[in-house]
Amino acid sequence: MSRQEASHVVMLPSPGMGHLIPIVELAKLLVSHHRFLITFIIPSSSSPPPKAQEAFLQSLPEYFDYILLPPPLSDGSFDENGGPEAQICLTITHFLSLIRVALATLTKKVTLAAVVIDPFGIDIIDLAKGFDVLLYMHFGSAAINLLFTFHLPRLDEEVEGEYRYMQNPVILPGCVPLHGKDFADPFQQRSSETYKRFLDQCKRFNLVDGILVNSFIELEPGAIRALQDDDPRRPPVHPIGPIIQSVLNCEVDGSGYLNWLNNQPSGSVLYVSFGSGGTLSCDQFHELALGLEMSEQRFLWVVRTPNDKSSCPSYCNAQGEADPLEFLPDGFLERTEIRGLVVPSWVCQIQVLSHDSTGGFLMHCGWNSTLESIMHGVPLIAWPLYAEQRTNAVMLTEDLKVALRPKANGKGLLDRDEVSRVVKVLMEGEEGKRVRERAKELKDLANRALGEGGSSRKAMAQVAIKWRDQR
Ligand code: UDP
Numbered sequence: 001m002s003r004q005e006a007s008h009v010v011m012l013p014s015p016g017m018g019h020l021i022p023i024v025e026l027a028k029l030l031v032s033h034h035r036f037l038i039t040f041i042i043p044s045s046s047s048p049p050p051k052a053q054e055a056f057l058q059s060l061p062e063y064f065d066y067i068l069l070p071p072p073l074s075d076g077s078f079d080e081n082g083g084p085e086a087q088i089c090l091t092i093t094h095f096l097s098l099i100r101v102a103l104a105t106l107t108k109k110v111t112l113a114a115v116v117i118d119p120f121g122i123d124i125i126d127l128a129k130g131f132d133v134l135l136y137m138h139f140g141s142a143a144i145n146l147l148f149t150f151h152l153p154r155l156d157e158e159v160e161g162e163y164r165y166m167q168n169p170v171i172l173p174g175c176v177p178l179h180g181k182d183f184a185d186p187f188q189q190r191s192s193e194t195y196k197r198f199l200d201q202c203k204r205f206n207l208v209d210g211i212l213v214n215s216f217i218e219l220e221p222g223a224i225r226a227l228q229d230d231d232p233r234r235p236p237v238h239p240i241g242p243i244i245q246s247v248l249n250c251e252v253d254g255s256g257y258l259n260w261l262n263n264q265p266s267g268s269v270l271y272v273s274f275g276s277g278g279t280l281s282c283d284q285f286h287e288l289a290l291g292l293e294m295s296e297q298r299f300l301w302v303v304r305t306p307n308d309k310s311s312c313p314s315y316c317n318a319q320g321e322a323d324p325l326e327f328l329p330d331g332f333l334e335r336t337e338i339r340g341l342v343v344p345s346w347v348c349q350i351q352v353l354s355h356d357s358t359g360g361f362l363m364h365c366g367w368n369s370t371l372e373s374i375m376h377g378v379p380l381i382a383w384p385l386y387a388e389q390r391t392n393a394v395m396l397t398e399d400l401k402v403a404l405r406p407k408a409n410g411k412g413l414l415d416r417d418e419v420s421r422v423v424k425v426l427m428e429g430e431e432g433k434r435v436r437e438r439a440k441e442l443k444d445l446a447n448r449a450l451g452e453g454g455s456s457r458k459a460m461a462q463v464a465i466k467w468r469d470q471r
């Protein structure tokens with residue numbers, strides 16, 4: 001097929017590597033199975049540093065084109081205190097005029113079949129309508145969270161006060177009951193600008209022509225069926241996951257953790273990490289360290305400096321802008337040397353999860369990490385921190401039963417005894433056996449969904465046909 005004959009699709013992630021990587025993985029899938037031509041329009045961001053973005057873009061296969069939009073000037077109009085979600089929304093608004101120019105230039109050269117945005121890019125709706133293309137949304141979280149967003153406007157009308165004070169949980173069709181305290185962060189303070197903005201965004205989700213959700217029917221049958229029922233207020237929803245990042249995105253391992261993993265017995269290592277930015281309080285960090293030590297299990301822990309380091313009690317030895325290792329309890333590294341490895345700040349997670357020595361993952365329930373674990377059959381300990389992670393944790397623990405959830409003590413801490421208990425159960429306890437088996441079952445289901453004739457492969461093919469017909 002020549003370039004002229006191939007259908008052309010624009011992908012427009014919101015700023016940040018966390019949004020760029022999943023949409024690029026989606027594009028790779030589209031190209032490999034359906035031979036689309038893809039152009040990314042990428043708003044460049046200051047975080048992570050443009051260098052990481054640049055390196056990533058340069059490593060893209062040459063069949064991808066991209067247009068990099070310059071970051072907006074810092075004119076004081078950003079709400080520095082607005083939290084990451086508010087920040088992203090504002091940035092997109094700043095980028096709208098540049099996106100219009102980029103789309104206008106592109107449409108002079110090629111006929112576009114579809115534009116794919118992510119939820120933070122919903123402001124692009126009106127703009128895209130002017131170009132007579134299909135507008136699709138890539139929803140990179142669980143289907144239950146998508147279903148929740150469609151339900152939110154009604155909840156907003158029916159419920160008085162903060163959701164966390166509701167007497168009864170919300171029961172979305174086919175889903176595990178959700179208590180208000182488990183809702184995502186933007187829905188925890190209804191008077192906030194972020195909440196209002198999200199509510200407004202959720203109300204406009206139905207204006208797109210279709211939604212690609214990074215989940216699969218076998219994983220979330222209840223939520224996905226509910227999303228696909230005949231509700232005229234909802235666009236078609238296509239479960240096309242799990243789409244996860246490839247090992248190719250990884251930098252070379254400079255700290256030797258892969259070597260270390262190579263020397264551990266099969267399935268013996270608990271991987272401990274809280275996503276790309278998750279951090280703990282000093283007290284919690286300390287309890288986690290001592291709990292890992294008490295468990296006597298092997299572990300690979302990606303450590304970050306605690307988020308309240310200035311109030312760190314005397315047991316933390318760190319001074320100033322410290323190495324995260326300095327916050328570990330006295331003598332911890334020496335005592336755990338035979339079975340633990342602590343790596344500051346970052347590892348290539350996909351390499352760790354796909355390693356034969358990895359047998360469990362203590363994680364923050366970010367959706368990408370969740371799907372990466374499922375694809376590799378790794379059982380979980382759910383330790384949610386922010387965003388929609390509490391909702392994911394409830395689903396993983398109570399519905400999918402692929403995770404164990406440690407319980408906080410009276411002070412809201414997961415103390416060392418509890419950490420040690422749950423780690424032992426996951427890695428070798430009789431009680432954890434079901435969770436370990438469940439992880440293997442989900443791995444099989446995920447691989448089947450993506451394979452020839454699988455549910456997600458078919459869903460993607462249906463979308464491809466629609467886009468092709470659009471030309
Ligand atoms: N990433 C990386 N190296 C780093 C930081 C980030 O490769 O030092 C990649 C990583 O692959 C991950 C993604 O960036 O999937 C996460 O970026 P992040 O969530 O920090 O981006 P944000 O959305 O917060 O801007």
Ligand code: UDP
Pocket residue numbers: 018245273274275276277278302345346347348349350365366367368369370372
């Ligand atoms: N990640 C990684 N190394 C780390 C921490 C995170 O490669 O040390 C990657 C991880 O594989 C995943 C992404 O960063 O692809 C984190 O995305 P997720 O949705 O789980 O959480 P978020 O960072 O958005 O909170």
